Amino acid sequence: MRIPLSKPDITDAEKTAVMRVLESGRLALGPETEAFEKALAGITGRKLAIAVSSGTAALHLSLIAADIGKGDEVITSPFSFVASANAIMYVGARIVFADIEEETLCLDPAKADSVITEKTKAILPVHIFGALADMDAFCSMAEKHSLKIIEDACEAIGATRGNHKAGGSGDFAVFGFYPNKQITTGEGGAVVTDDPDAAVKIRSLRNQGRAGAGTGEMLEHVRLGYNYRINELSSALGRAQLERLNEILENRTRVADLYSERLRNLADIRLLNPVPGGSRSWFVYVIMLKDPSRREALSSHLSRSEIDSRTYFPPIHFFDHIRNHGGFSKGQFPVTERVAESTLALPFYTTMTDKEVDYVCDKVAAFLS
Ligand SMILES: Cc1ncc(COP(=O)(O)O)c(C=O)c1O
Structure with a gap:
C-alpha cells in the first residue's frame, strides 16, 4: 500500500x-x-x-x-x-x-x-x-x-x-x-x-x-x-x-520525533533545526540532502517502494510570472536557492504509525548507505 x-x-x-x-x-x-x-x-x-x-x-x-x-x-x-x-x-x-534565515528558513x-x-x-x-x-x-x-x-x-x-x-x-x-x-x-x-x-x-x-x-x-x-x-x-x-487541535499537534510532534530519532545519525542529510525559543507546529517533515544532486534519485527510490515524497519548495522567484513581475534572477537569494535544491518532504500525517515511519526511514537509509 x-x-x-x-x-x-x-x-x-x-x-x-x-x-x-x-x-x-x-x-x-x-x-x-x-x-x-x-x-x-x-x-x-x-x-x-x-x-x-x-x-x-x-x-x-x-x-x-x-x-x-x-x-x-x-x-x-x-x-x-x-x-x-x-x-x-x-x-x-x-x-x-528578501532572503531567508539559514536557521529557521523564514x-x-x-x-x-x-x-x-x-x-x-x-x-x-x-x-x-x-x-x-x-x-x-x-x-x-x-x-x-x-x-x-x-x-x-x-x-x-x-x-x-x-x-x-x-x-x-x-x-x-x-x-x-x-x-x-x-x-x-x-x-x-x-x-x-x-x-x-x-x-x-x-x-x-x-x-x-x-x-x-x-x-x-x-x-x-x-x-x-x-x-x-x-x-x-x-x-x-x-x-x-x-x-482536537492539541491532540493533533501532539501526535504530529510524536511522528516528527520518531523520524528525527531514526534519521539523526545519517551523515548525508540535515534535519530542520529547532525553533529558537519556541516550538514548531509540525506541518511537513522535510530532510535536506547535503548532495542535492541525489535528491531526484532518492525520490524515485522511495517511489519504487510506494512512498510519496515532494521537493518542497521551489524558489518563488524562479517562476516566470514572478520573475517577469519583479525582474528577479537566479543567484539573487542564495540561501533560498541552496535550501530549495536540497529539500525533500517525506510522508507525514497525524495518524502515521511507528511502522510506517520505520519503513520510510529504512528506505531512506538504504539509499544513502
Ligand atoms: C505558506 C502558504 N501560504 C498560502 C497558502 C495558500 O493556502 P490555500 O491553498 O488554502 O489557498 C499555503 C497553502 O497551501 C501555504 O502553505
Missing part, C-alpha cells in the same frame, strides 16, 4: 459534525461558520476571525483590508508556497523579496530591513514548515517604519516563538485549511485581526461586497467583492478539528 505524503485526521467527531450540518439544511452562511470563527479567534488570541474559502483568499482580503495597492511594495520570502507572493500581485502591489529580518524603501507598505513574513518567523524583529521594524504586518500562518497553527503565537502579532494573519494542513476544512482559510472595521470590510469583501459585514441586502453591493465564502460543512469540519 502506498504511503501518501499527507492525510487528514478525520474521526467520528468530524463525521458527526458534518452530518449535523447536512441534516440542518443550512449549508452556507450560518451558525457553524460563526462558531468556527469564534473558536479560531480564541485559539490565536485575537479579537476577530473571518473564515473564507482558502488561505489564498485570506491573503488577498488581508492585503485589501491593509489598503495595499498599486505603487506599494510588500516585502516577503521567496521560500514559500507561491500563493503568498501571488496575493501581492492580485492587489497590484510590487513583490520585494524571512530574515536583517535582509528584510535592508530592502525597505519609501514605497514599502507592509511586511508579509511566512511561518514556513510550522516555524514562526522572528516576530519580535518584524514588529519593531513595522513600528519604526510605520508598516503593516500580514502574517502568513497557513502552515503554522499552534506554533510559538518567544512571546509570539502563530497569527497573534500581525495587523492581519492568515491560516489555510487545505487537507495537507495540521487541521483541515477540505478547502478553506481564515483571517484573524483585532481591527473591527477591517473585519467588517473583510466580511463584506468575502460576500460579493455586500453592505455592512456582508449581511446587507441580497443585491446591494457597496464595493468590488468576491465569492470567498466558506460553506457550513467546511466550518463544521474545521470546528471539530480545532477542538
Whole structure:
C-alpha cells in the first residue's frame, strides 16, 4: 500500500459534525461558520476571525483590508508556497523579496530591513514548515517604519516563538485549511485581526461586497467583492478539528520525533533545526540532502517502494510570472536557492504509525548507505 505524503485526521467527531450540518439544511452562511470563527479567534488570541474559502483568499482580503495597492511594495520570502507572493500581485502591489534565515528558513529580518524603501507598505513574513518567523524583529521594524504586518500562518497553527503565537502579532494573519494542513476544512482559510472595521470590510469583501459585514441586502453591493465564502460543512469540519487541535499537534510532534530519532545519525542529510525559543507546529517533515544532486534519485527510490515524497519548495522567484513581475534572477537569494535544491518532504500525517515511519526511514537509509 502506498504511503501518501499527507492525510487528514478525520474521526467520528468530524463525521458527526458534518452530518449535523447536512441534516440542518443550512449549508452556507450560518451558525457553524460563526462558531468556527469564534473558536479560531480564541485559539490565536485575537479579537476577530473571518473564515473564507482558502488561505489564498485570506491573503488577498488581508492585503485589501491593509489598503495595499498599486505603487506599494510588500516585502516577503521567496521560500514559500507561491500563493503568498501571488496575493501581492492580485492587489497590484510590487513583490520585494528578501532572503531567508539559514536557521529557521523564514524571512530574515536583517535582509528584510535592508530592502525597505519609501514605497514599502507592509511586511508579509511566512511561518514556513510550522516555524514562526522572528516576530519580535518584524514588529519593531513595522513600528519604526510605520508598516503593516500580514502574517502568513497557513502552515503554522499552534506554533510559538518567544512571546509570539502563530497569527497573534500581525495587523492581519492568515491560516489555510487545505487537507495537507495540521487541521483541515477540505478547502478553506481564515483571517484573524483585532481591527473591527477591517473585519467588517473583510466580511463584506468575502460576500460579493455586500453592505455592512456582508449581511446587507441580497443585491446591494457597496464595493468590488468576491465569492470567498466558506460553506457550513467546511466550518463544521474545521470546528471539530480545532477542538482536537492539541491532540493533533501532539501526535504530529510524536511522528516528527520518531523520524528525527531514526534519521539523526545519517551523515548525508540535515534535519530542520529547532525553533529558537519556541516550538514548531509540525506541518511537513522535510530532510535536506547535503548532495542535492541525489535528491531526484532518492525520490524515485522511495517511489519504487510506494512512498510519496515532494521537493518542497521551489524558489518563488524562479517562476516566470514572478520573475517577469519583479525582474528577479537566479543567484539573487542564495540561501533560498541552496535550501530549495536540497529539500525533500517525506510522508507525514497525524495518524502515521511507528511502522510506517520505520519503513520510510529504512528506505531512506538504504539509499544513502
Ligand atoms: C505558506 C502558504 N501560504 C498560502 C497558502 C495558500 O493556502 P490555500 O491553498 O488554502 O489557498 C499555503 C497553502 O497551501 C501555504 O502553505
